[in-house]
Amino acid sequence: MVYRRTHQVVKRLAARRSAILAAAREAAADGGMAAVQIAPVAVRAHVAAGTVYRYFPSKADLISELIAEVSRDELAAIRRAADAAPGPSSALAAAVTTVAVHVLSQRKLAWGILAEPVDVDVTASRLASRREIAGELAARIDAAVRAGHLPAQDTALAATALLGALHESLVGPLAPDNLDDPAKLRDAVQTVTLLALRAVGVMDARARGLVVQATTPAKALVGA
Amino acid sequence: MVYRRTHQVVKRLAARRSAILAAAREAAADGGMAAVQIAPVAVRAHVAAGTVYRYFPSKADLISELIAEVSRDELAAIRRAADAAPGPSSALAAAVTTVAVHVLSQRKLAWGILAEPVDVDVTASRLASRREIAGELAARIDAAVRAGHLPAQDTALAATALLGALHESLVGPLAPDNLDDPAKLRDAVQTVTLLALRAVGVMDARARGLVVQATTPAKALVGA
DNA sequence: GCAAAAGATGAACACCTATTCAGGTCGTCT
DNA sequence: AGACGACCTGAATAGGTGTTCATCTTTTGC
Numbered sequence: 001m002v003y004r005r006t007h008q009v010v011k012r013l014a015a016r017r018s019a020i021l022a023a024a025r026e027a028a029a030d031g032g033m034a035a036v037q038i039a040p041v042a043v044r045a046h047v048a049a050g051t052v053y054r055y056f057p058s059k060a061d062l063i064s065e066l067i068a069e070v071s072r073d074e075l076a077a078i079r080r081a082a083d084a085a086p087g088p089s090s091a092l093a094a095a096v097t098t099v100a101v102h103v104l105s106q107r108k109l110a111w112g113i114l115a116e117p118v119d120v121d122v123t124a125s126r127l128a129s130r131r132e133i134a135g136e137l138a139a140r141i142d143a144a145v146r147a148g149h150l151p152a153q154d155t156a157l158a159a160t161a162l163l164g165a166l167h168e169s170l171v172g173p174l175a176p177d178n179l180d181d182p183a184k185l186r187d188a189v190q191t192v193t194l195l196a197l198r199a200v201g202v203m204d205a206r207a208r209g210l211v212v213q214a215t216t217p218a219k220a221l222v223g224a
Numbered sequence: 225m226v227y228r229r230t231h232q233v234v235k236r237l238a239a240r241r242s243a244i245l246a247a248a249r250e251a252a253a254d255g256g257m258a259a260v261q262i263a264p265v266a267v268r269a270h271v272a273a274g275t276v277y278r279y280f281p282s283k284a285d286l287i288s289e290l291i292a293e294v295s296r297d298e299l300a301a302i303r304r305a306a307d308a309a310p311g312p313s314s315a316l317a318a319a320v321t322t323v324a325v326h327v328l329s330q331r332k333l334a335w336g337i338l339a340e341p342v343d344v345d346v347t348a349s350r351l352a353s354r355r356e357i358a359g360e361l362a363a364r365i366d367a368a369v370r371a372g373h374l375p376a377q378d379t380a381l382a383a384t385a386l387l388g389a390l391h392e393s394l395v396g397p398l399a400p401d402n403l404d405d406p407a408k409l410r411d412a413v414q415t416v417t418l419l420a421l422r423a424v425g426v427m428d429a430r431a432r433g434l435v436v437q438a439t440t441p442a443k444a445l446v447g448a
Numbered sequence: 449g450c451a452a453a454a455g456a457t458g459a460a461c462a463c464c465t466a467t468t469c470a471g472g473t474c475g476t477c478t
Numbered sequence: 479a480g481a482c483g484a485c486c487t488g489a490a491t492a493g494g495t496g497t498t499c500a501t502c503t504t505t506t507g508c
Contacts, residue, residue, distance in 0.1 A: 003453055003506060013455090038496060048457045050498080059496060117341030119495085127397045134398055151428060154415050160398045161389035161419050168388020169381055173351045174358055176381070191378055195385050199423035204375060225477060227483055233475070237485090262466060272487040274468075283466060343465085 017055045019045045024066050025109070033112035036063060063118060064125035070113050071129035074102055078136050085214075088144040089202065093214035095140045096162065096196045099133070100189045103170050104179060111171045134159040141200055150201040162196045169195075190215055241279045243269040248290050249333070257336035260287060287342060288349035294337050295353035298326055302360050309438075312368040313426065317438035319364045320386065320420045323357070324413045327394050328403060335395045358383040365424055374425040386420045393419075414439055 005013075023044035027035040038059055042049045056062040081098040085091040103110040112118075113129065138159035144150045169175060169192050179185045190211050197207040229237075247268035251259040262283060266273045280286040305322040309315040327334040336342075337353065362383035368374045393399060393416050403409045414435050421431040 005454090006505075009454090009505070042458095049496090050458065051456055053497070054455070115339055117343075119341075119343070123397065130396075130398050157393055157400070157412070157415055158419060160396065161393040161416060163398075164392020164396060165385035165389040165423070167392070169385040172354075172384065172388060173347065174354050174380075174384045174387075188381070191381055192385060195382060195423045198425060199389070199419045201422060201428055203427075204425055225482065227476060229484090230476075233484095266488095273466090274488065275486055277467070278485070 016045070016047065016051075020047065020052055020055055020062070021065060021069065024062055025070070028066065028112045029106060029109040032108050033063070033116045033118045036066070036112075036118075058120070060120040060122060063120060063122050067113050067122060067125040067129050070109065071132055074099070075132050075136060077102060078133070082136075082140055088140070088147040089149045089206075089210055090213060092137075092140040092144050092200070093193060093197060093210040095137055096166070096193050097189060097211075097214040099137075099163070099166055100170060100192055103166065104185060104189065107171050107175075110167075114167055114171070130160075130163065134163050137162055144200075153200065158200050162199065165196060165199070166192055186215065240269070240271065240275070244271065244276055244279055244286070245289060245293065248286055249294070252290065252336045253330060253333040256332050257287070257340045257342045260290070260336075282344070284344040284346060287344060287346050291337050291346060291349040291353050294333065295356055298323070299356050299360060301326060302357065306360075306364055312364070312371040313373045313430075313434055314437060316361075316364040316368050316424070317417060317421060317434040319361055320390070320417050321413060321435075321438040323361075323387070323390055324394060324416055327390065328409060328413065331395050331399075331403075334391075338391055338395070354384075354387065358387055361386060368424075377424065382424050386423065389420060389423070390416055410439065 020041065023041045024036050026044060027037075027041055036059075038052055039049050041062075042052050045052075052062065056065070078095050078098045081094040082091040085094045114126070134156070138155040141150065141153075141155045141158055145152055145155065170179075170188065176184070176188065179188060193211045193214060194207055197210060198204060202210065244265065247265045248260050250268060251261075251265055260283075262276055263273050265286075266276050269276075276286065280289070302319050302322045305318040306315040309318045338350070358380070362379040365374065365377075365379045365382055369376055369379065394403075394412065400408070400412065403412060417435045417438060418431055421434060422428060426434065
């Protein structure tokens with residue numbers, strides 16, 4: 001006798017898996033990674049603790065997938081914003097702004113994905129996540145360099161530095177804590193974007209223009 | 225009968241305390257914060273595990289003091305380098321270079337102090353540490369702004385961003401791993417310093433000059 | 449409808465390291 | 479020297495959470 005999964009069952013299994021991941025994401029979004037514990041996540045997903053282990057070999061795998069998922073979304077958003085820009089410099093500005101906005105709109109989640117201490121080893125997926133995002137930024141910087149808008153430089157290092165600057169200043173422990181006010185929030189995004197653009201060699205005056213352009217379509221996101 | 229500590233005993237107690245802290249620092253320097261465990265640290269310091277608790281109420285306190293100590297050293301080095309510079313812009317460049325060099329010369333320790341996951345809560349001392357260093361950088365940026373060398377800006381945010389950029393690009397997970405070669409190491413320091421100076425508004429050409437100036441006295445440190 | 453297989457359950461287990469504390473040693477005062 | 483207090487020791491404890499597994503429930507194939 002050969003047992004075969006019914007289509008319905010396949011769907012239910014997939015749904016459960018998603019539910020568990022979603023539960024983990026919710027937990028992370030509102031309590032940081034520390035809140036991503038097997039038992040509470042299981043409760044949120046309406047399953048038993050043991051069930052989690054039928055879908056993820058270990059907590060480390062669960063968190064790794066969570067990181068990968070968030071990272072994928074982030075990357076897609078960056079590409080979308082950058083591709084919609086009229087030129088390489090605008091694209092870079094848009095990419096930077098997108099990172100800033102996303103990070104700010106989900107601070108706890110971002111902090112958890114990026115740097116919050118976790119009891120299991122998730123360095124590999126964090127590394128992959130950073131590599132993806134930094135890689136995209138590097139590509140945009142490179143495009144601007146090739147277009148002659150920026151001086152030649154080590155784009156990989158520059159991209160990494162930009163990410164560090166964005167993260168530390170917006171969700172790091174020294175990040176201003178009064179960013180609930182949308183106006184301040186937008187200011188922060190603009191300030192940091194300006195810093196980032198100048199860092200890679202955009203002249204001050206031009207950078208200011210790019211920042212304003214890039215922030216305009218992102219305003220809606222900030223509100224969200 | 226009133227028991228009084230002999231001078232000799234006072235000295236021995238102080239020495240033990242230092243020994244424990246030093247042991248913790250060594251452990252962190254060669255295995256990261258994860259290696260700072262009570263038992264191994266006690267062994268390194270030639271005392272019993274229980275003795276550690278006669279000097280530090282808890283592991284969190286031990287690590288907090290470790291962070292504070294390293295941070296103090298770092299701050300002193302930054303001030304020394306900056307004060308020795310001929311002008312505000314040079315001072316800023318020197319400060320940034322110093323941070324970069326220090327961080328690179330003790331990567332594991334720096335990573336541990338800054339961001340490595342720890343099982344106890346050390347957010348307070350990490351925060352204090354960042355505040356001190358960022359504050360110093362902010363002061364240097366401010367001086368350059370007042371001297372008319374830089375555009376007006378949110379110096380606190382800028383300082384934070386610079387720190388983030390330095391840390392992420394030099395000791396973060398994406399940091400190049402081939403920095404054992406002194407030449408590459410110097411290149412990395414220069415590249416990042418250049419980025420940082422441009423970020424706060426130093427013009428490209430001038431920034432390049434400042435970087436070279438600032439790196440010259442720091443060469444010796446890089447070798448160390 | 450029924451047997452066999454897959455899936456789900458959740459209480460019990462395992463593990464790891466910070467922390468404690470009863471007992472021993474050393475230093476201080478008379 | 480003797481007695482008392484301070485200090486040190488390190489094996490035992492504690493506590494919290496990821497993981498397992500015997501048992502129950504649901505689904506499949508005939």
